[in-house]
Amino acid sequence: MSLNLIYSVREGLLSLRRSRLATLWTLSTITITLTIFGVFLVLTFNIRSMIDKVRQQILLEVFIDNSLPTKDIENLQEEINSRSGVQETTFISKDAALARFKTEWGDDPLEVLDENPLPMSFEIRIAPSQRSENQIQDLVRSIEQLPGVDEVVYRGGIFKLVNTYGRYIYLADGVLLFLVLTSALFLVSNTLRLTILSQHKNIQIMRLVGATRTFIRRPYLVVGLLQGASGGILASVLVWVVFKLIRLRFPVHFIIPAPVIIAPILLGILLSFWGSQISVKRFLTDI
Amino acid sequence: MITLCDVWYRAGGNQILSEVNLSVESGESICLIGPSGAGKSTLLRLINMSILPTRGSVHVDCHDSRDMTASEIPILRRKLGFIFQDFKLLDDRDVYENVAFALWATGVRRSRIKKRVFQVLAEVGLSHKRYAMISELSGGEQQRVAIARALANEPFVLLADEPTGNLDPDTTREILDLVRRINGKGTAVLMATHKEDLVQNLPSRIVKIDNGRVTE
Numbered sequence: 001m002s003l004n005l006i007y008s009v010r011e012g013l014l015s016l017r018r019s020r021l022a023t024l025w026t027l028s029t030i031t032i033t034l035t036i037f038g039v040f041l042v043l044t045f046n047i048r049s050m051i052d053k054v055r056q057q058i059l060l061e062v063f064i065d066n067s068l069p070t071k072d073i074e075n076l077q078e079e080i081n082s083r084s085g086v087q088e089t090t091f092i093s094k095d096a097a098l099a100r101f102k103t104e105w106g107d108d109p110l111e112v113l114d115e116n117p118l119p120m121s122f123e124i125r126i127a128p129s130q131r132s133e134n135q136i137q138d139l140v141r142s143i144e145q146l147p148g149v150d151e152v153v154y155r156g157g158i159f160k161l162v163n164t165y166g167r168y169i170y171l172a173d174g175v176l177l178f179l180v181l182t183s184a185l186f187l188v189s190n191t192l193r194l195t196i197l198s199q200h201k202n203i204q205i206m207r208l209v210g211a212t213r214t215f216i217r218r219p220y221l222v223v224g225l226l227q228g229a230s231g232g233i234l235a236s237v238l239v240w241v242v243f244k245l246i247r248l249r250f251p252v253h254f255i256i257p258a259p260v261i262i263a264p265i266l267l268g269i270l271l272s273f274w275g276s277q278i279s280v281k282r283f284l285t286d287i
Numbered sequence: 288m289i290t291l292c293d294v295w296y297r298a299g300g301n302q303i304l305s306e307v308n309l310s311v312e313s314g315e316s317i318c319l320i321g322p323s324g325a326g327k328s329t330l331l332r333l334i335n336m337s338i339l340p341t342r343g344s345v346h347v348d349c350h351d352s353r354d355m356t357a358s359e360i361p362i363l364r365r366k367l368g369f370i371f372q373d374f375k376l377l378d379d380r381d382v383y384e385n386v387a388f389a390l391w392a393t394g395v396r397r398s399r400i401k402k403r404v405f406q407v408l409a410e411v412g413l414s415h416k417r418y419a420m421i422s423e424l425s426g427g428e429q430q431r432v433a434i435a436r437a438l439a440n441e442p443f444v445l446l447a448d449e450p451t452g453n454l455d456p457d458t459t460r461e462i463l464d465l466v467r468r469i470n471g472k473g474t475a476v477l478m479a480t481h482k483e484d485l486v487q488n489l490p491s492r493i494v495k496i497d498n499g500r501v502t503e
Contacts, residue, residue: 016380207376208335209440210364211392213357277370 005218008250012222019198027193030272031238032233038239040180041260049255051169055131056160060124060140061153066094068148073120076148080122085130085139090123098119104157119150133163177277192227196220196279203284213284213286220280221273228272232265232277239264248277288348288475289334289444294343296329296499303329304499307343311444311477316470318486319479321496327479328435330496332444334477335367336360348443364381365393368437368445368474372452374429376421382408383417383431407415407435411465425459438474445469447478451485463489 016023064076073091079241086150092100102108109117124143128135136159140152195202199220206216240261243254289311296304304326307337311317319327332338333345336355339360345352350363376385383404390400408414421429430450437445447466451459467489470476486493495502 202373205388206375206392207361208364208369208375209389209392210361212361215392230377236426286295 008215008218008222011219012189013197013225014204015219015223016226017194022195025190026195026227027234029187029191029229030227030268031234034232034235034268035238035242037184037267038260038264039175039242040078041263042239042243042254042256044177045257045260046254047169047173051162051166054158055128056125056211057167058178059155060126060136060143061126062122062143063119063150063153064121065148065150065273066119068120072148076146077122077145080124080143083139083142085127085135086124087127088125090125092121092123094118094120118250131159131163133160137171158179181267185271185275188228188268188271189278192220192224192276195223195227195278203280208286216284217277218274224272224276225269226236227269228268228275229265230268232268235264235268236261289477290346291333291343292346292397293343294330294333294345296333296338297325297341298338300481302499307496307499307501309494309501311438311475313443314470314473314475316476316489316491317478317494318334318353318489318491319477319494320480320483320486321381322471322481325446325481325496327481327496329406331369331479332450333440333443334446336363337347339348347355361393365440366442366443366444368434370433370437370439370445370447370450372449374426374433374453376429376436378421378430381418381420382413382424385421386435386439391437393440395440402441404435407438410438411435425458426454430454430458430462431465434462436467438469442474444475444479446476447476448455448478450478451480451482452503459485 054195064073068076077091080086094116096181098109098116098121101118108277126139130136130139136154141156143149144152205214240256243256246252246254289309291307292307294304294307295302307326307330309330319330321327329338333340334347336345336347336350336352339345339352339355342494347363350359355463357364373481377388380388386407387400390403395403406416408417411434413428413431413435416424416428421432424432432454434445434450446501447465450466451462456463463485466467466476466478476491478486
């Protein structure tokens, strides 16, 4: 390690120790800001995955003529598969439909009826790129016209809801994320400025004796990195604890993916590095 | 070595310096005398290039204020020693660290730092107090530490801005003796003061400044 770098790290650590109050204040601000960011990120992730899950469940049910021979069923399936917007079709035989009925309802229709009343069907999963209301309606109409198709059932209510409100949720989400990030940058750079202001005499003397701007700036970047990383780690732990506690008290299961838990640490490092660089730069031109 | 050629300086609507011409030769000692607000400190700051003249030029060693870049300023300052009335020391460090700070900041090697710090502390007579905290020192001792720091990088000129302003008469004499000794060893001295009687016994060229103009 070069002498200058050793000096920067040593001075950075010393300045943290010397201005304990400013350090504590900065660390608390960074931790709180990043915790809010982390909680928001986990909520965003879970809302988005819920919306995606609902969208994944959007199916068309195509009921087909019970008298259709196997060969024609296969042709019909191929025909449906070739339609634009169809991602996947699954054939549900009468037996499979009966088994599903029994599982879902707990009753066996054959106890009261002589034969299985449930029709054969195809379940159609729609490609994500073709999930607009108009595209689905077009697909429904085109399948309904195929020979051997009795009825196409599209349970569009929930889908309409998700499609309409999903857009607003994403928009609100983006705006909130922007606000959280902007305020995080503002808070972090301002609190780091406090630390740097408390060291103004050192900076003045360094300039007086001929230290270069890079040399003056480096210890404060070390300070920024250390505070950002520590604040980020503390925030990640707090986010994890917050959702653990929610899980203990309420029957809601939030998924906390690893990248989301690492995000406050990375953001902390990034913001502090950037914030301290801006602050010290501004301060160097001030005196 | 240092030349101020038709220097004018204006700040905040006030004309601080007008038509200043001054040169400092190698090893010379100059006392800049004038009342408070006459422009003495501004003149020193112009040499240090903390500020640049509004008109005219300041030439220090091989540096010229007219084509000075930001990256050149630290290089220039390493050749100058600067002391102040309020010492400008780091109160949370000891004597050794205050002097070493100037060398650390200019990228001097560790082995050289130790040797040089002991050397300059011996020069100002503070070797025995090298590990004392600044708050434990008297005003005179603090100014000696500031002088040691100013000398650490072996400047060719020592710029002193009212160096005895905060000191009693006895300590003032000690500091002036020290400055004279430093000058005797070949370092030029440019000292600004408002106390005319202070410089009567100094073997220095007197430059008077009043209302931003050099009068004699």
